[in-house]
Amino acid sequence: MAVxxxxxxxxxxxxxxxxxxxxxxxxxxxxxxxxxxxxxRRTTSRLSGATEPLMLLRALLAEGMNLDVVxxxxxxxxxxxxRGDFGLFLRATYACELLDRLTVERDPAPEAFDLLLSTxxxxxRAVDPDAALHAYELQLMAQVGYEPRxxxxxxxxxxxxxxDLSPGGFxxxxxxxxxxxxxxxxxxxxxxxxxxxxxxxxxxxxQEDARALAATEIPIEARDAINRALRAHLRLRLxxxxxxxxxxxALRIGAMDDLLSAPMxxxxxx
Amino acid sequence: MAQYAxxxxxxxxxxxxxPGIGPKSAQRLAFYILRLSEEExxxxxxxxxxxxxxxxxxxxxxxxxxxxxxDICRDTRRSDETICVVADPRDLIAxxxxxxxxxxxxxxxxxxxxxxxxxxxxxxxxELLARLQTQEAEIKETVIATNPNVEGDATxxxxxxxxKPLGVRVTRIAHGVPVGGDxxxxxxxxxxxxxxxxxxx
Ligand SMILES: [Zn+2]
Ligand SMILES: [Zn+2]
Numbered sequence: 110m111a112v113x114x115x116x117x118x119x120x121x122x123x124x125x126x127x128x129x130x131x132x133x134x135x136x137x138x139x140x141x142x143x144x145x146x147x148x149x150r151r152t153t154s155r156l157s158g159a160t161e162p163l164m165l166l167r168a169l170l171a172e173g174m175n176l177d178v179v180x181x182x183x184x185x186x187x188x189x190x191x192r193g194d195f196g197l198f199l200r201a202t203y204a205c206e207l208l209d210r211l212t213v214e215r216d217p218a219p220e221a222f223d224l225l226l227s228t229x230x231x232x233x234r235a236v237d238p239d240a241a242l243h244a245y246e247l248q249l250m251a252q253v254g255y256e257p258r259x260x261x262x263x264x265x266x267x268x269x270x271x272x273d274l275s276p277g278g279f280x281x282x283x284x285x286x287x288x289x290x291x292x293x294x295x296x297x298x299x300x301x302x303x304x305x306x307x308x309x310x311x312x313x314x315x316q317e318d319a320r321a322l323a324a325t326e327i328p329i330e331a332r333d334a335i336n337r338a339l340r341a342h343l344r345l346r347l348x349x350x351x352x353x354x355x356x357x358x359a360l361r362i363g364a365m366d367d368l369l370s371a372p373m374x375x376x377x378x379x
Numbered sequence: 380m381a382q383y384a385x386x387x388x389x390x391x392x393x394x395x396x397x398p399g400i401g402p403k404s405a406q407r408l409a410f411y412i413l414r415l416s417e418e419e420x421x422x423x424x425x426x427x428x429x430x431x432x433x434x435x436x437x438x439x440x441x442x443x444x445x446x447x448x449x450d451i452c453r454d455t456r457r458s459d460e461t462i463c464v465v466a467d468p469r470d471l472i473a474x475x476x477x478x479x480x481x482x483x484x485x486x487x488x489x490x491x492x493x494x495x496x497x498x499x500x501x502x503x504x505x506e507l508l509a510r511l512q513t514q515e516a517e518i519k520e521t522v523i524a525t526n527p528n529v530e531g532d533a534t535x536x537x538x539x540x541x542x543k544p545l546g547v548r549v550t551r552i553a554h555g556v557p558v559g560g561d562x563x564x565x566x567x568x569x570x571x572x573x574x575x576x577x578x579x580x
Contacts, residue, residue, distance in 0.1 A: 121494055127399060153557055158568020162529045184567040192529070195536040202493045202529075353493035 111172045115139060116185070118225060119164045120205040124150060130160055132179065133209060134168070135225065140216045141209065144170055146179040159184050163191060163201055165226065190233040197232050199360055200242050203353040204228055207246065210347055211253050221252055231319050237326040239336075239361075240313060244322055246339055247314040255346045257338075258285025259311050265291050270311075275304045279334075281341035300338050306331040310339075336361065387413070439510070441486040441503045443468050451475075451484060458482045459517040464507065464538065465524050466490045466531065474524060482522075485510065490530040491537055499537065507538075511545055520548040527554040527572065 117134040120141070125131045130149045135141050149156035159166055159182040169181040191197045208225055212218060228245040235241040250256045257263075260270045263285030269276055277292025278299035279285070286307060292299050309331050316322045327335060340358075344350055383391060387409060394405035412420060436442070437449035444450070451457065461482030465471050471484050487502045499505075511518055523538055525531035539549045555573030556565045565573070 153560065155564060155566040158566040158572075161568065164568070187568060187571065189571070192532055193536070195533065195540055198529075198533050198536065199493060206494050352496040355496065356493045356498060359498070 112169060112180070113172075114167065114169050116222075117166050117168045118205075118222070119160060119162050119166065120209050121162055122146075122160055126150075131176065132160055134166075135205075135208060135212075135222055136168075137219050137222045138217060140218050141212045141214050142177065143214065144177045144179050145173070146182075149179075156182055162205065163188050163229070165229075186229075188229050188233065191229060196360055197238055199353065199356050200232060200238050201229055203351065203357055204242065204245055206351050206353050207249065207343075210351060211249060211255070218252070221249060224248055224252070227319050231323045235323045235325075239332070240325040240327050241322055243310070243327070243335060243339060244313040244316050244325075246343065247310065248317075250343070250346075251314065255284075255343075256314070257310075257342050258283075259307060259314065262286065262288035262291050264288075264295070267291075269307065273304070276302050276307050278302050279338040279342075281338070281345050284342060284346075298341075300334065300341060302334050302338055303331060306334040306338070310335055436486075440484045441488060441506065442471055442484060456481075460519045461522060462507075462510070462518055462520070463522045463524050466526065466534070470524060470526075480522075485521075487525075487534070490525055490534040492530050493533070502534075504538070504541070508541065508545075511542065511547055518547055520550060523549065523551045525551075 115134075115136040115138050117136040120133040120135050122130045122132045125145060128148050128150050130146045132144050132146055133141065134144055146156050146160040148154045149160040151157065156179065158164075160179065164182075164184055165186040165188075166182045167185055168179055168183075170177045171180050188201070191201045204225060208221060212221065224245060228241055231241040232238055247256065257279070261268050262276075263280060263283045264287055267274070267288045267290075269286060269288060274288065276286040277289035278287050278295075279302035280287050280292075280295060280297055280299055282297040286302055287295060287299060305328055309327055313322075313325070313327075316325065336358075340354060344354075390409045390412065391402075391405045394400050394408045395402060397405075400408070412423070415423070433445045434443050435445075437444045437452055438447050439452040440449060442449050442451065458481055461480075462485050463471075463474060463480055463482055464485045464487060465474065466487050466489060468486055471486060474480050474484075485503065485507050487504065487507070489497060489502050491497060491499065491502070507521075511521070521538070521542055523535045525534045535551050539551075542549050553576045554569070555576055556562060556569060562570070
């Protein structure tokens with residue numbers, strides 16, 4: 110039975126039996142893979158803590174008949190600041206779920222691994238965690254080919270950037286911004302999208318410097334438009350909604366803090 | 380299951396649905412029941428039906444009970460000042476067995492799990508808030524005793540956010556190295572937690 114070592118981030122884990130867990134690992138070398146962590150549900154197991162979501166591991170795996178088996182795992186980073194803050198935890202969970210949804214097993218994607226990792230580090234010291242998260246969404250979409258068209262009108266190709274033209278809106282169906290003329294004629298759903306929103310999103314999509322990203326703040330006026338456009342764009346490209354999105358939305362509109370007056374379900378899943 | 384007579388096959392099939400029971404164990408249990416007297420078998424069947432019919436949730440704490448309000452909630456010798464919040468009735472039993480806690484409980488009926496789409500509305504959180512708000516004068520502390528894993532942590536963080544503004548003290552049970560365990564064998568995550576939760580001596 111072949112044994113291999115890899116750097117892996119635990120995206121999720123589900124109980125397999127009373128004692129074992131199945132992990133979804135994202136490894137730098139082999140992409141996403143599922144592996145069994147035997148005995149890891151026991152409180153006395155050396156693997157119990159390491160096999161929790163959001164742990165970055167140096168792991169030793171053994172090839173198995175169906176699933177590979179985690180035989181040893183050393184925690185390289187546990188992201189305590191993310192775990193210790195409810196808002197950051199929700200964003201990190203969403204980031205993991207999105208990567209899980211956008212990738213297939215055993216397809217190496219080292220740049221996606223690096224992007225998620227750097228996003229988790231940036232989240233820990235970001236002045237605006239949503240800036241870090243939207244930059245992650247945009248850059249991850251670009252890696253898998255789902256990125257929205259931002260430099261020109263997605264319908265007539267009119268250049269919006271060099272002319273500094275105000276967009277007419279964002280079309281989730283077409284997957285990008287529309288010029289004023291096209292937005293007026295569009296029959297599909299067009300979401301409001303201002304020039305400020307466009308400039309912000311382009312900045313986030315191209316921001317590769319972690320330090321600068323951690324210091325970036327999304328202007329309040331553009332916040333809602335960016336959230337809605339990216340969400341609708343992603344929802345149409347994925348078959349199902351990303352489950353943790355509902356939580357993030359509820360958190361952003363404050364519904365999570367106000368259970369009694371604003372039931373989360375009705376607000377989050379429009 | 381062609382080798383079994385139909386009623387026997389049905390029983391084996393039912394046992395196989397139970398957690399932790401494989402085909403082999405299901406067969407063993409079914410054959411055991413086959414050897415019971417009719418009276419014993421009836422008593423077992425009655426117990427199963429009765430538990431379904433008679434056991435419901437306590438109106439106050441959402442623990443399992445056969446009454447409207449459970450024994451713990453009605454026990455006047457227990458303090459009303461502290462509520463221990465657990466995810467599951469089994470956690471309540473585990474804490475009760477220690478005999479250390481003399482307050483009341485609140486059973487959430489699960490934990491927050493964003494990736495599974497389990498949110499505050501699916502848990503008895505609204506009910507916990509209502510309890511704190513109506514008996515405000517009495518309840519001084521809520522002890523959050525969720526599991527030390529991501530969902531348990533997230534649930535605890537969420538509850539702390541929600542409850543602190545109400546002016547009640549919010550604490551969480553400590554986690555660390557198991558008693559009788561060996562530091563050298565403890566996993567790193569546990570050691571980090573244990574270190575962070577160190578106490579003055
Ligand atoms: Zn156009
Ligand atoms: Zn009760």
